[in-house]
Each structure stands twice: as C-alpha cells, then as structure tokens.
Amino acid sequence: PAVHVLNGPNLNLLGAREPAIYGTATLDDIRAALEKRCGERGVSLVFRQSNHEGDLVSWIQEAGAAGAPVILNAGALTHTSIALHDAIKGAQAVVIEVHLSNVHARESFRHHSYISPAARGVIAGFGPMSYLLALEAVFENEPKKS
Numbered sequence: 001p002a003v004h005v006l007n008g009p010n011l012n013l014l015g016a017r018e019p020a021i022y023g024t025a026t027l028d029d030i031r032a033a034l035e036k037r038c039g040e041r042g043v044s045l046v047f048r049q050s051n052h053e054g055d056l057v058s059w060i061q062e063a064g065a066a067g068a069p070v071i072l073n074a075g076a077l078t079h080t081s082i083a084l085h086d087a088i089k090g091a092q093a094v095v096i097e098v099h100l101s102n103v104h105a106r107e108s109f110r111h112h113s114y115i116s117p118a119a120r121g122v123i124a125g126f127g128p129m130s131y132l133l134a135l136e137a138v139f140e141n142e143p144k145k146s
C-alpha cells in the first residue's frame, strides 16, 4: 500500500511561517523530496494537508482500513486532539509521528502529545528531514520491491 503522509493545521504556510523555527522549505518542497525517495523505492505516496481535524480523522481511518503506513505531522492538534488519538487506535493505523521542530525544547504546552501513546515512534527536530527519516523507518518495515 501507498505511504500516507498527513499534515495538520498551518502546515500549508510552511516556508513563510515562523522561518526561524520551521525553516524556509515549503510543504511542496517536502512533498517533492518524499516523492523522489518513494520513486527510488517504487512505493507510491499519498500526501495531504488540512486545517480541519475531521479531515485528519477520516484520512487516518482511510489509511488504517487500507493497511497503509502513516507519517503524521498533526501540528497543534498533536497537543489537543483526543479524536486523533482515538482514530489511530480505532483504525489500527501504524503511525509515525513527526515534527519539524524539537517540540520538547519549546513551550511546555508542546511537551505533551496525544499522538505519541498511539504512535509506532516519534521523530522531532530535524526540519524536513524528520519526514525523510520517518520514511526510512517505514521502508525498514516494508518488503523491498526488487
């Protein structure tokens, strides 16, 4: 199955949004880097962003039903959303939680994640590379194509 990369609120603003924290790469740049790496592996990529919690709930359910691995940057919903936690558990989705920034080095309200207890693992603090590292972790658990 395709790798599903799901992005939450405000990540559409990446590149322009607080560049000192999040860097200057756009979400499209991240998508392009992931497309390239998926291409090398012969794996297809579903890449989505929404500012709406319900969209993310539905997409997690969809990926879970397809048995597709999920790389999830839930943005601020990470710190608030029991609904996303329940979606991951309920859909039995295999989720790798990612963050561009090192949330643990930031405000205390970013230290708690509702995603982490339901996630396979967490990668934070490496900018766009957080997504690429998560993708490598997915590949480790997927059979190689050739």
Ligand code: DQA
Pocket: 009, 010, 011, 073, 074, 075, 076, 077, 078, 098, 099, 100, 101, 102, 103, 110
């Ligand atoms: C983020 C960290 C969150 O705390 C923040 O609300 C975001 C982005 C990150 O990728 O570093 O929107 O998930």
